[in-house]
Amino acid sequence: MPSEALLSVRDLRIAFHDVEAVRGLSFDVRPREVLALVGESGAGKSLTARALLGMLPRDATTSGTIRPDLSADRGRRITLVPQDALSALSPVHPVGDQLAAAVRSVRRVTRKEARALAVAALDRVGIPDAARKARSYPHEYSGGMRQRAVIAMATINEPDVVVADEPTTALDAERQEQVLRLLGEQREAVGAALVLVTHDMEAVRAHADRVLVMYAGRQSELGPAADVLTRPRAPYTAGLLASLPQYARGRRLPTLPGTPPAPGALPPGCAFAPRCPLATDRCRTEEPQPRPLDGRTVSCHRAEDVTIELFQEVQPA
Ligand SMILES: Nc1ncnc2c1ncn2[C@@H]1O[C@H](COP(=O)(O)OP(=O)(O)OP(=O)(O)O)[C@@H](O)[C@H]1O
Numbered sequence: 001m002p003s004e005a006l007l008s009v010r011d012l013r014i015a016f017h018d019v020e021a022v023r024g025l026s027f028d029v030r031p032r033e034v035l036a037l038v039g040e041s042g043a044g045k046s047l048t049a050r051a052l053l054g055m056l057p058r059d060a061t062t063s064g065t066i067r068p069d070l071s072a073d074r075g076r077r078i079t080l081v082p083q084d085a086l087s088a089l090s091p092v093h094p095v096g097d098q099l100a101a102a103v104r105s106v107r108r109v110t111r112k113e114a115r116a117l118a119v120a121a122l123d124r125v126g127i128p129d130a131a132r133k134a135r136s137y138p139h140e141y142s143g144g145m146r147q148r149a150v151i152a153m154a155t156i157n158e159p160d161v162v163v164a165d166e167p168t169t170a171l172d173a174e175r176q177e178q179v180l181r182l183l184g185e186q187r188e189a190v191g192a193a194l195v196l197v198t199h200d201m202e203a204v205r206a207h208a209d210r211v212l213v214m215y216a217g218r219q220s221e222l223g224p225a226a227d228v229l230t231r232p233r234a235p236y237t238a239g240l241l242a243s244l245p246q247y248a249r250g251r252r253l254p255t256l257p258g259t260p261p262a263p264g265a266l267p268p269g270c271a272f273a274p275r276c277p278l279a280t281d282r283c284r285t286e287e288p289q290p291r292p293l294d295g296r297t298v299s300c301h302r303a304e305d306v307t308i309e310l311f312q313e314v315q316p317a
Helices: 045-053 095-104 111-124 143-155 173-190 201-207 225-230 235-242
Strands: 007-016 019-029 034-038 060-067 078-081 161-165 193-198 210-215 218-224 291-293 296-298
Touching: 007 045, 019 045, 019 060, 019 210, 019 218, 034 045, 034 201, 045 060, 045 078, 045 161, 045 193, 078 143, 095 111, 095 143, 111 143, 143 161, 143 173, 161 173, 173 193, 173 201, 193 201, 201 225, 210 225, 210 235, 218 225, 218 235, 225 235
Parallel strands: 034 193, 034 210, 078 161, 161 193
Antiparallel strands: 007 019, 007 060, 210 218, 218 296, 291 296
16 A cells, blocks of 8 residues: 555644644545544544544634645545435435536536436446436435435545545444445545544444544554554553454453543543553653554553453443
């Protein structure tokens, strides 16, 4: 995989009224890779993804850099697959017209050519009788078909980066897997990188090349998914993995005790220390900075002592 960056994020901070929700993230998105942003609710995954797209809420203040700024080319070089497929489609225009309009907004093609591209895109995502379905409105599509249409919309202009923000939360497990597989195939077909926001470690394992594990607005661990998921170096990663059935070894599934802190109420030192079985006085006073270890970057004073079994013996609080 080429290692030059398509996007470079450096010391990204996102605050609301002086309370930081994202606190100094640095990572790259590489060409054609699937980079998963993973962590519990409130970790700052969506805000980070939205910052890439230039779609932050108006009252957010940011610092740091995202280079190049693809958000000026949103819809062409960077696109979004949102949580809710309906919100990505207008209810008042046929789906094919919306796809054709998306094409014509960035390419000089005739209406007829745009229309043909729209039908081809719907066909590519597995919509049966695409020429006819292109004339239907979103409400005439089933939920699954709408998901497919949204993926067609996000890939039709062959972007460099597709950002998918929990694209499957509303779906059952089987559908989730289908949608992620389709998203993977489509982004591969157009040569785009995928930034996949998820709280599902199973999805990360099945679909990501690299993973950025986030906790309380910071980076816990960043590295190749195959390494991070088999040999975590951040206690928080081990905690997320503990809830996956294959690591429970026949025992009752351990869960990560406690909840993440709210952005305005962070403990001193490492934000994860109150939930961490390895925490020492240093962890409770000194915030760990990202450092290289075992081919990834990890923010933990005790990273060398972390094993995948760390949470096996911990009972839910
Ligand atoms: N519009 C907003 N105004 C104020 N605070 C916000 C706003 N949006 C997000 N936040 C704060 O930022 C934190 C991180 O939000 P974000 O949506 O990025 O989390 P997430 O990791 O994507 O979680 P989830 O999985 O629940 O979507 C939230 O817990 C919240 O405190």
